[in-house]
Amino acid sequence: MSRQSSRAWQRMLSGRRLDILDPSPVDVELSDIAHGLARVARWNGQTLGDYPFSVAQHSVLVLELFRAANRQAEPATQLQALLHDAPEYVMGDIISPFKAAMGGNYKNVENRLLSAIYLRFSLPATMAPALGKLIKKADREAAFFEATHLAGFDPGEARKLFGAPSQPAFDVDAFDRLIRPWPTQRAHDRFIETFEAISALIPDA
Helix, strand or coil, X not given: CCHHHHCCEEECCCCCEEECCCCCHHHCCXXXXXXXXXXXXXXXXXXXXXXXXXXXXXXXXXXXXXXXXXXXXXXXXXXXXXXXXXXXXXXXXXXXXXXXXXXXXXXXXXXXXXXXXXXXCCCCCCCCHHHHHHHHHHHHHHHHHXXXXXXXXCHHHHHHHHCCCCCCHHHCCCHHHHHCCCCHHHHHHHHHHHHHHHHCCCCCC
């Protein structure tokens, strides 16, 4: 079998063809990421509201929690926080128990995609461990708030799964608007606007 035929291609609306198993940064487009993430539902869609709570909206929420806890964060690290779940524009949002059952191959594919995405936007291919811990903390806090506000978890159950948030919701700017599910187009537009606002602050970005 030729290398061409063995690739796992995904055709994007931009016209790009992304090899999922061997992704190239040149095939990554912001428009495809925003389009996909705005249409991928968190919590398998089992949330309150007129709209699914999308991965695009989750990404903005994680960024705001990260900013609230790290007021001096550089723009490049903020961009890494915003893009932390970007591979899900290709892979979808697979719930944690299923990821654990799938094992290491899933994580390897996810990490290769994330590296290609970071390189596409002139970021380090891998996240520094210390930064990774800070972004993971914000990610878990977002999961706690989503679980208790949208997914029917009581606070005690959510604390066991995700830990207790280190900051109250009222410390996060516009939290009420961030946790209320957005329509797909708004999630798409807000993700791109946030990306562009941060990128404008990065020299030579």
